[in-house]
Amino acid sequence: MALRHAVLAALLDAELSGYQLAKVFDLGVANFWHAQPQQVYAELTRLEHDGLVAGREVAQEGRPNKRLFRVTDAGQAELERFTATAAKPTAMRDDLLVQVQAADHVDDETLIARLTERAAFAQSKIDLFSGLLRTMRGDRAEEEFLRYGERVGPYLTCLAGLAFEQLNRDWCERAAAVLKERRKAHVRD
Secondary structure (H helix, E strand, O other): OOHHHHHHHHOOOOOEEHHHHHHHHHHOHHHOOOOOHHHHHHHHHHHHHOOOEEEEEEOOOOOOOEEEEEEOHHHHHHHHHHHHOOOOOOOOOOHHHHHHHOHHHOOHHHHHHHHHHHHHHHHHHHHHHHHHHHHHHOOOOHHHHHHHOOOOHHHHHHHHHHHHHHHHHHHHHHHHHHHHHHHHHHHHO
């Protein structure tokens, strides 16, 4: 997937400024595709040049004018084409996993601290995703929203982000517990 597809997908619901898009991107799309705001702005320029989004100038009183962007018919067609292609399997690249791979040869206290930090970070993301899901579905039960909700795509990707962070948290907690238990066992030997 290219950043362009993630930007196009983020623009499907509303006409947004680059600033608004960066915010929406950070809250929704970032759980499966990371980009800096500068990258999002640069991609908007390329998408407009390629005719996949259209921008229009909006005058603002007391502030600089802003540009709002929307997906064009060509952009919608590009998303259709992208959706029809097979998705590449996800590959994991994570510094923490490399550190844990070396667990038998490095300071386990430091490693336990890194695992604890990552578990706490994952918990904060779990809290964020849980709140976003509640906001998206409103007063509907989840199954009712999934069946009848207006926009289910963002909800489903948020569910994936939630499951990923729960897995991360649980694995980090288990790995830290294993390392602590091994330390106790080696002290007794």
